[in-house]
Amino acid sequence: MLLQNIALVSHLLPLFLFFLFFRRNNERDIRVILFYCLYSFVNDIVITHLNTTEQYTLTFILLSAFTLIEYALFSYVLYINIKKAIFRKLILIISPFFIVFSIFQFLRSAGNGIDSISITVEYILLIIYCLFYFFDELIEPNATFIYATYKFWILVAILIYSTGTFFLFLQSSDLTPEEWNKWSIINHLCTIAKTAFFSVAVIMRKEPQENHFFDVDADHLFENHYKP
Amino acid sequence: MTFLQVNSSGNEVSLMLFFGTIGMLVLAIGMIIFIIFHQRKVIRYQLRFQKLEFQQQKTLLNASIRFQEEERQRIAADLHDDAGPLLATARLYLNENLVNLDKNAQLQSIYNAKQIIDDTIQLIRNISHSLMPxxxxxxxxxxxxxxxxxxxxxxxxxxxxxxxxxxxxxxxxxxxxxxxxxxxxxxxxxxxxxxxxxxxxxxxxxxxxxxxxxxxxxxxxxxxxxxxxxxxxxxxxxxxxxxxxxxxxxxxxxxxxxxxxxxxxxxxxxxxxxxxxxxxxxxxx
Missing domain, CATH: 3.30.565.10 (Histidine kinase-like ATPase, C-terminal domain)
Incomplete structure (x- = not known):
């Protein structure tokens, strides 16, 4: 219960840090992540309340909506950070299929527990998109270290959360409520890790300092040396 | 999607969940670490390459400065060793002209001075041509x-x-x-x-x-x-x-x-x- 509460409150940490550091990183993807954190926080509170009042159908609707919105927000963040056009196109092509599939699953499941298949597919897609980003970085490395950019920490948060909770949501339909309560510790830990990484991204500066190798522009010095 | 779901006993599910999660996390963290180290390696290589290129440029710059200095020294030597003495000699002949009142000797010294000035002109022309043909x-x-x-x-x-x-x-x-x-x-x-x-x-x-x-x-x-x-x-x-x-x-x-x-x-x-x-x-x- 304590871990669950920590995980719930941890959603507010990136928002708190964002305002604490005077909104020094106000990029689009950061704003999306902050919205996601706020949405997760509100969603978790509402779902906890609905669970205690045993309104399972509404919980299911909220969870299904959360899956869709989470996918939309994360895939948008990944989309704007991936450089290769082919990968961006793939995201654009796959996303409508996933939305249709998710709605279909929602209608088919008709209010039974967690829509584990949609969540599993969502996480597979997000892991693939993260691989796209890292592949991009491998073939076209930047002059700055990858971990010196806030984007990297957003991606790490998404990847760690998706991989960490992948098996939990995959098996969720096979777990008894006791087992679910027991194993949901994985979800809480991954949520804390995710918000911690988001917090790192939020407190990082927009543009990391470049590695200046030369003190002077040698080319410029050399340029007119022989001009008669 | 049914292949993703495992229908088995609770214990088996728990084991699969545990090892599956650990496995996925290890893979994800391993991949992140690999990318970080790979990128560090690439950046270090690029820095080393830039450093070598910079050294090469520095060597070339030094060489060109040295070359220019040598060229200046050569021109200075040409002017000092060749043009200087020639003009000094011409001056001597002209001085002699002032002292010597003999007309023939005067004519001879003027002729000699003219010859020397011609040589000097030729010399300066050569220097100028060597600078810009x-x-x-x-x-x-x-x-x-x-x-x-x-x-x-x-x-x-x-x-x-x-x-x-x-x-x-x-x-x-x-x-x-x-x-x-x-x-x-x-x-x-x-x-x-x-x-x-x-x-x-x-x-x-x-x-x-x-x-x-x-x-x-x-x-x-x-x-x-x-x-x-x-x-x-x-x-x-x-x-x-x-x-x-x-x-x-x-x-x-x-x-x-x-x-x-x-x-x-x-x-x-x-x-x-x-x-x-x-x-x-x-x-x-």
Missing amino acids: PTLKNFGLESAVNDLFQKISGSGSLNASCRFHDYRERLIPDQELIIFRIIQELINNILKHSNSSFIHLTQNISGPKLYIRMHHDGRGLTQADFEKLNKSGGGLGLKNIQSRLKLLQGRIFFEKDASQTYYKITIEAPRSEEQTLKEEKVITY
Whole structure:
């Protein structure tokens, strides 16, 4: 219960840090992540309340909506950070299929527990998109270290959360409520890790300092040396 | 999607969940660490490469400064050792003219002074020509190279010939001067080190590039030798060629002929877009 509460409150940490550091990183993807954190926080509170009042159908609707919105927000963040056009196109092509599939699953499941298949597919897609980003970085490395950019920490948060909770949501339909309560510790830990990484991204500066190798522009010095 | 779901006993599910989660996390963290280390390696390599390039530029810059200083010293020596004494002698003759009242002696000393002043004029002209050949300035690279080769042939030490196949449009004066200096430097090297019996130069163009090739039958350099000498402390002339080529945005290639009899040096220099366009128009008409 304590871990669950920590995980719930941890959603507010990136928002708190964002305002604490005077909104020094106000990029689009950061704003999306902050919205996601706020949405997760509100969603978790509402779902906890609905669970205690045993309104399972509404919980299911909220969870299904959360899956869709989470996918939309994360895939948008990944989309704007991936450089290769082919990968961006793939995201654009796959996303409508996933939305249709998710709605279909929602209608088919008709209010039974967690829509584990949609969540599993969502996480597979997000892991693939993260691989796209890292592949991009491998073939076209930047002059700055990858971990010196806030984007990297957003991606790490998404990847760690998706991989960490992948098996939990995959098996969720096979777990008894006791087992679910027991194993949901994985979800809480991954949520804390995710918000911690988001917090790192939020407190990082927009543009990391470049590695200046030369003190002077040698080319410029050399340029007119022989001009008669 | 049913393959994703496992229908088995609770214990088996728990085991699968536990090891599956651990496995996925290990894979994800492993991948992140691999990417971080790979990128660090790539950046370190790039930095090392930049450092080497910077050192190379520094060497070239030093070489060009040294070359310029040597050139200044040579001009200073020419003026001091040759022009100075000549003018001093002319002054002496003119002084003598003031003292000596004998008309014949006066005429003789004026004549001598005139001769000396003529020599001095010639000397200063030579110095000026060595700084900027008038043929190059007025008639272009082709004429300047022809002149140079005629002078070398005229000395009788070796046979020098050149042929410009396509030089209807002159390069811009700065480019011509740089190429001419490179040719001069190469010829100096050939005369000094190669012990060859002939030098032959040909010129041609191909699209936006101008090519100059020199053949000689003496001891020569290959590209590997050139690069090695360029990186070493010596080879001031070669470094000078390299820095001039950098300025020109051109390239040079040293090689041995397939027959292993001659050495070839090929210079590639870019032509301005204007020249290329003019050339294309002429071909179209």
